[in-house]
Amino acid sequence: MRRVGRLAGPLALLATAGAAPAPPTLGYWDNWTDAAGVSHLTRCALHRFALGSVSAPATPEWLDKQTAAAHAVQFHVQPPGWNGGWHENPAVQWIVPLSGTWFVQAMDGSRITVGPGEAVVGEDQGARTDAQGHRGHLSRNPGTAPVSLMITQLAGLPQTSGPCRFE
DSSP, rough: OOOOOTTTTOOOOOOOOOOOOOOOOOEEEEEEEESSSSSEEEEEEOOEEEOOSSSSSSSOOOEEOOOOOEEEEEEHHHHHHHEEEEEOSSSSSHHHEEEEEEEEEEEOOEEEEEEOOOOEEETTTTTTOOOTOOOEEEEOOOOOOOOEEEEEESSSOOOOSSSSSOO
């Protein structure tokens, strides 16, 4: 059997059979602020995956290694009906619900509801208060069960020129 690159195991078998696996994409939401200070929600996708082993002798898997340094990892549990009001994210952060349903509404009126395993990047720093008194985003637990979130805050400045910087 001919080996292809550094592939091993089942992925090598696929590659030698002529069916090279296609890299995956992984969707996420970006809550970002434009130059006018208005927050938006945009659907983005991670797409820089490469096959690699996280540590030998683990078989290859698809890895998209982000270079932003983590500042803090937090776990939040919001009670049923929790309402965060309008606020900016305290830092650029990845927010991943572990259980329950959580929603975010941006200043432009866009709104998403996310559940376990879905990811949101919060980077609406620099938002400006609008005529209705809204600034940043509104977040809430609309359900009757607690929402648990894993939040990874990143070191660095927010981007304000457009969404999807982590693609």
